[in-house]
Amino acid sequence: MENKSHALAAGIFVLVASALLAALAVWLTRDQGEYHLYEISTSEIVSGLQPQAPVRYRGVDVGKVVSIGFDPQKRGNVLVRLQVDEAAPMTQATFAQLNFQGVTGLAFVQLDDGGKAAEPLPPNDDQPPRIPLKPSLFGKLAERGEVIIDQVEKITTQMNKLLADDNQKRMATALEGAAQATQNVAALTARMQVVLDAQLGPDRVNVPALVKETTATMKEASATMKSLQATSDKAGQAVQEVTKTAQRLNEKDGPIDRLAEGSEALSAAADAFNAATLPRINQVTDETSRAVRRLSRAANSINDNPQSLIFGNGAANPGPGEPGFAAPQGGTR
Secondary structure, three states, X not given: OHHHHHHHHHHHHHHHHHHHHHHHHHHHOOOOOOEEEEEEEEOOOOOOOOOOOEEEEOOEEEEEEEEEEEOOOOOOOEEEEEEEEOOOOOEXXXXXXXXXXXXXXXXXXXXEOOOOOOOEOOOOOOOOOEOOEOOOHHXXXXXXXXXXXXXXXXXXXXXXXXXXXXXXXXXXXXXXXXXHHHHHHHHHHHHHHHHHHHHHOOOOOOHHHHHHHHHHHHHHHXXXXXXXXXXXXXXXXXXXXXXXXXXXXXXXXOHHHHHHHHHHHHHHHHHHHHHHHHHHHHHHHHHHHHHHHHHHHHHHHXXXXXXXXXXXXXXXXXXXXXXXXXXXXXXXX
16 A cells, blocks of 8 residues: 555656646747748748748848748749748848758748848738748759750750861861961972072073963962962861850850859858858757766666655765764574
């Protein structure tokens, strides 16, 4: 009977202690601020966003997500209802973006106004005001990713066509033609010099022969100039194709600029993860380890002395050499 009364007292004590702890947790986590409702209606995908997700204004926690559903006013739109602290500076220029928390993949709502001075946005909990949702850097990168990939593939195809075997052979032929034309010009210059020396020197030649030789020389010069012109045209076409390709790569909002934006977005996300998420994960891990050690000590203490739940730990028995110590008496029968 006495054991049952002790067990009943222990059970009642555990229930009362649990109720007190729950009340203490509720009291410590109570929120005395006043909040107002706002809504976001969007056709964008809100993957990773959950109810109770934090709402931040330029990185400062100002509320949470109350509910996520479909917009009855606009078919196909997602309606996200927010609970925002009245101290947050909500204006007509305020807009929302979805950002992600480190490697967890969970999303939160980031509010901002772009630094624009605008009229305050009056709250109305009966008909909550609606805030526009703008795509984040990751959203823009995902939206333009296919376009960037297509343009890069097109440019790669054009470069492959430009550097194909046929074009390489043509360029090689043009260079050989230019070299041959240069040699012809040099030979023509040497022959003209010989003719002039012969005509103006002591061993003069007759005029008809000089005219014939000059005519032949001019014909060769004309053929050489035509060859040079054809070679120059081919080289010019190749240079124009290379120039057009370079201009497409370097034009504003072109593939290089978009790839640079994507790299900057990924770098910013990595910096944010290293600066905010990792320290918090380490802190949570340390606190969890300390809590586990405390629970282990408490469990060991209760296992060694179960009656301490009802009667307490009590005073320790005096040991040898301490006042009041009595040696145990043993005997044999």
